[in-house]
Amino acid sequence: MPAEAPALAPQFSTAEQQRSASVLGMWVFLATEVLLFGSVVTAFLATRVFYPHDFERAAGRLNVLIGGVNTLVLLASSLAMALAVHGAQTGHRRAMLVCLGATALLGLAFLGLKGYEYFADWRDGLVPRTARFDPGEVNPDRLALFMAFYFVLTGFHAVHLSIGVGLVGWLAARTARGAYPRAGATVTEVIGLYWHFVDVVWIFLLPLLYLSGHHAPADLHF
Amino acid sequence: MTERTIPPATSVLAFAGLVVLTLGTVSLSFLRMGPAGHLAVGLVIGAAKAAIVALVFMHLIRSPARVWLAAGLGLFWLGILITLTMTDYLARPEASF
Numbered sequence: 589m590p591a592e593a594p595a596l597a598p599q600f601s602t603a604e605q606q607r608s609a610s611v612l613g614m615w616v617f618l619a620t621e622v623l624l625f626g627s628v629v630t631a632f633l634a635t636r637v638f639y640p641h642d643f644e645r646a647a648g649r650l651n652v653l654i655g656g657v658n659t660l661v662l663l664a665s666s667l668a669m670a671l672a673v674h675g676a677q678t679g680h681r682r683a684m685l686v687c688l689g690a691t692a693l694l695g696l697a698f699l700g701l702k703g704y705e706y707f708a709d710w711r712d713g714l715v716p717r718t719a720r721f722d723p724g725e726v727n728p729d730r731l732a733l734f735m736a737f738y739f740v741l742t743g744f745h746a747v748h749l750s751i752g753v754g755l756v757g758w759l760a761a762r763t764a765r766g767a768y769p770r771a772g773a774t775v776t777e778v779i780g781l782y783w784h785f786v787d788v789v790w791i792f793l794l795p796l797l798y799l800s801g802h803h804a805p806a807d808l809h810f
Numbered sequence: 811m812t813e814r815t816i817p818p819a820t821s822v823l824a825f826a827g828l829v830v831l832t833l834g835t836v837s838l839s840f841l842r843m844g845p846a847g848h849l850a851v852g853l854v855i856g857a858a859k860a861a862i863v864a865l866v867f868m869h870l871i872r873s874p875a876r877v878w879l880a881a882g883l884g885l886f887w888l889g890i891l892i893t894l895t896m897t898d899y900l901a902r903p904e905a906s907f
Contacts, residue, residue, distance in 0.1 A: 608874065608876075611873075615877050615881055619883060619887070622885070622887070623887065623888075626888040626891060627891065629892075630891050630892050630896075633892065633895075633896060637896070637899045637902075637906070638899075638904060638905060640845035640846070641845060643845065644848065652836060652839065660829060663829065663832065664825070666863060667821055670816065670821040670824075670867045671821060673815075674817075678815065777869075780868075781868055784863050784864075784867045784868045787863055788860045788864065791856050791859045791863065792853070792856050794835070795835060795849070795851075795855065795856045796849070796856075799835060799836065799838075799839040799851075799852040800845065800852060801839070801845075801848060802840070802843070802848065803839045803840060
C-alpha cells in the first residue's frame with residue numbers, strides 16, 4: 589500500500605471497498621441529476637408535440653455555430669479530465685495538474701462563449717419581452733415558449749458546469765499544495781464522473797435545442 | 811487496488827470519435843428533414859456520443875456490475891418518464907411530430 593493512500597474510514601474493511609463506494613455514490617447522485625434534467629427535457633418533448641413546425645423554425649434561429657464550437661470545447665474538456673484522472677491514478681502529479689488546468693480553462697471557455705451567445709441571442713431578437721424580440725415567421729407565443737425551454741435547460745447546464753469548474757479548481761489547488769498525489773485518485777475520479785455527466789447533458793441539449801431545426805450554412809454567424 | 815486505468819490513447823481515440831460524430835450531426839442539420847427527422851437523427855447520434863463518454867471517459871467499461879446497475883436505473887427511470895408521457899401526448903388528436 590503506497591504511503592500516500594487515503595485513510596481508511598471505520599465502516600470500510602479495505603481501501604478498494606472505500607474507493608468503489610465513493611464511485612458508486614457519485615453514480616447514484618448522477619442518477620438524481622438525470623431526474624432533474626430529464627423532467628425538463630420530457631416537458632420540452634411533450635410541448636413540442638403540439639407545435640412541431642414552430643419549434644423546428646425556432647430551433648433554426650439558435651446560433652448553431654456557437655453551439656457547435658461549445659460542444660467541441662466541452663468534449664475536449666472531458667478528454668482533459670479523463671487524462672487528469674489517469675494522471676492521478678498513476679501518480680503523475682504534474683500531468684494531473686496540467687490536465688486539471690486544461691479542464692477548468694476549457695470549462696471557462698464554454699461559459700464565456702455561452703455568455704456571449706446569450707448576448708447574441710438578445711441582439712438577434714430571440715429574447716422574449718425585450719424591445720428587440722423579433723419572432724419573424726414563427727408564432728411569437730410559441731417562439732417565446734421554445735426560448736423559455738432553451739434558457740432554462742442551458743441555464744441549468746451552465747450552473748452545473750460552473751460548479752464543476754469550482755470543483756476542478758479546488759482539486760487542482762489541493763493537489764498543487766501537495767495534499768493529493770496518488771491519494772487523490774478517488775476524489776479525482778469522482779469529480780471526473782460529475783464533469784463527464786455535465787458533458788453528456790450538453791451532448792443531448794445540442795440535438796434537442798439546436799439541431800431539431802434546419803440550419804443553413806449561410807446563416808452561420810457569430 | 812485496481813490500478814486498471816483507461817490508457818490515454820483510448821481516451822484520445824474516444825475524443826476523436828466524438829469530434830467526428832459532432833461534426834456529422836451538425837452537418838446533418840443542414841439538410842431538410844422535417845421536425846421529426848431532425849430530432850430523431852440528432853438524438854440517435856447524441857445517444858452514440860453519450861455512450862462513448864459513459865463507457866470510456868466514465869470508465870463504465872471497467873466498472874463492476876453494481877455501477878452498471880446505478881447507471882442503468884437512472885436511464886430506466888428516464889425511459890419510463892419519457893415513454894409514458896409521450897404515449898399520452900402523442901395519442902391526443904391535436905398532436906403531431
